[in-house]
Amino acid sequence: MYLDYLTPESINDALQILQQQKGKARIIAGGTDLLLDIESKKHNPEVLVDITRIPEIRGIRTEGNFLIIGAGVTHNEAAKSALVNEKAQVLAEASRSVGSLQIRNTATIAGNVVNAQPAADAAVALVALGATAVITSSDFTREVPVEELYAGVGKSKVNSNNEIVTKIIIPALQPGEGSAFTRLAQRKALALPMLNVAVMVSIAEDKFQRVSIVMAPVGPQPVRASDSENLLKGAAVNEETIQKAAEAALNHANPRSSALRGSAEYRCATLKVLVRRALETAVARARN
Ligand SMILES: Cc1cc2nc3c(=O)[nH]c(=O)nc-3n(C[C@H](O)[C@H](O)[C@H](O)COP(=O)(O)OP(=O)(O)OC[C@H]3O[C@@H](n4cnc5c(N)ncnc54)[C@H](O)[C@@H]3O)c2cc1C
Numbered sequence: 001m002y003l004d005y006l007t008p009e010s011i012n013d014a015l016q017i018l019q020q021q022k023g024k025a026r027i028i029a030g031g032t033d034l035l036l037d038i039e040s041k042k043h044n045p046e047v048l049v050d051i052t053r054i055p056e057i058r059g060i061r062t063e064g065n066f067l068i069i070g071a072g073v074t075h076n077e078a079a080k081s082a083l084v085n086e087k088a089q090v091l092a093e094a095s096r097s098v099g100s101l102q103i104r105n106t107a108t109i110a111g112n113v114v115n116a117q118p119a120a121d122a123a124v125a126l127v128a129l130g131a132t133a134v135i136t137s138s139d140f141t142r143e144v145p146v147e148e149l150y151a152g153v154g155k156s157k158v159n160s161n162n163e164i165v166t167k168i169i170i171p172a173l174q175p176g177e178g179s180a181f182t183r184l185a186q187r188k189a190l191a192l193p194m195l196n197v198a199v200m201v202s203i204a205e206d207k208f209q210r211v212s213i214v215m216a217p218v219g220p221q222p223v224r225a226s227d228s229e230n231l232l233k234g235a236a237v238n239e240e241t242i243q244k245a246a247e248a249a250l251n252h253a254n255p256r257s258s259a260l261r262g263s264a265e266y267r268c269a270t271l272k273v274l275v276r277r278a279l280e281t282a283v284a285r286a287r288n
Contacts, residue, residue, distance in 0.1 A: 004047045011056050011136065011166060017049050018162045019138045025049050027160045030074065030106035032099075033115040042154075045161075052108075057166055060084060067170040071110035075122065076101070078109055087172035089285065090179035090198045094125035097183050099191060110165045113146055116156040119192045119217035125181055127222045128198035128214040131170040137163045150221035177202040177210075178285030182274040186261070192217070194261040195271055199278040201232075203286045208232040213245070213275060218253035218267070225249035225275065237283055246276035 008014040026045035037043045057072040067087045075095035084092045112122040126146040179200040185193040202209040211232045213225040228245035235241045255267040
């Protein structure tokens with residue numbers, strides 16, 4: 001049972017508390033994951049450090065060609081943001097698909113990343129966008145690709161007992177680039193989807209240039225469809241290449257059978273449809 005609930009108003013104050021508590025305190029943002037984790041005894045903090053009242057971590061803005069998402073930004077704020085819809089559409093779509101309205105109003109994108117579930121919707125989109133997280137402690141600040149933050153299912157390389165993700169940096173979509181998110185879920189409020197796919201493409205002279213295709217939950221973390229990405233790079237943009245890429249995505253997918261979220265066979269059969277649809281939508285957006 002935790003003893004205290006603190007609401008620092010600056011990152012420095014929050015870091016100081018974490019340092020003083022020597023591993024007994026833990027960051028809380030929306031609490032939609034953490035409170036369940038405390039109940040199930042996955043985490044046993046004695047002090048909760050609520051970061052949602054820190055102005056420095058709020059807000060969505062651009063810096064040059066990058067979109068900056070503060071760690072206090074909720075899924076609903078991202079889903080509604082004109083900037084996110086324009087410069088990182090796949091993230092707006094992913095955030096819009098999370099849980100229910102109440103969850104989206106409270107839960108943060110940074111919390112989604114740190115909770116490290118393989119199919120965390122916003123995290124999957126951020127990996128496709130090549131986003132990085134800025135992580136600060138009393139000792140130093142580091143910037144790590146979101147893709148490299150997973151340490152296993154539900155395990156993050158961010159140590160929320162003494163580190164804070166302060167912001168997420170996303171390369172903003174440029175002309176000729178498009179992104180899209182597809183998702184299969186039993187019903188809207190089900191926590192975590194049966195499958196989700198996030199795609200980012202850049203097109204020049206009707207050929208694929210950069211392509212990233214990320215799928216989940218088909219492994220312990222969001223998984224890149226590398227064969228599909230390689231197949232598309234430099235290839236003509238047409239239905240045939242997209243279909244081949246969608247088929248090749250299965251080379252990297254190893255979904256588990258789940259009573260709640262469908263059999264492995266069903267997930268594999270559906271995955272290639274989701275990849276094809278995401279690619280088609282991203283291509284249409286890149287061409288606009
Ligand atoms: C009913 C329900 C439905 C849901 N549906 C979905 C869904 O459809 N898709 C989906 O992806 N998720 C879903 N979730 C999961 C959850 O809402 C998300 O993962 C959410 O984004 C977590 O954000 P939070 O702010 O609530 O994090 P918290 O619960 O506050 O924190 C999560 C973890 O991250 C750490 N942490 C949080 N912020 C930081 C930070 N800035 N720096 C360092 N550590 C930090 C905490 O210590 C904790 O370990 C659902 C949850 C519920 C309860």
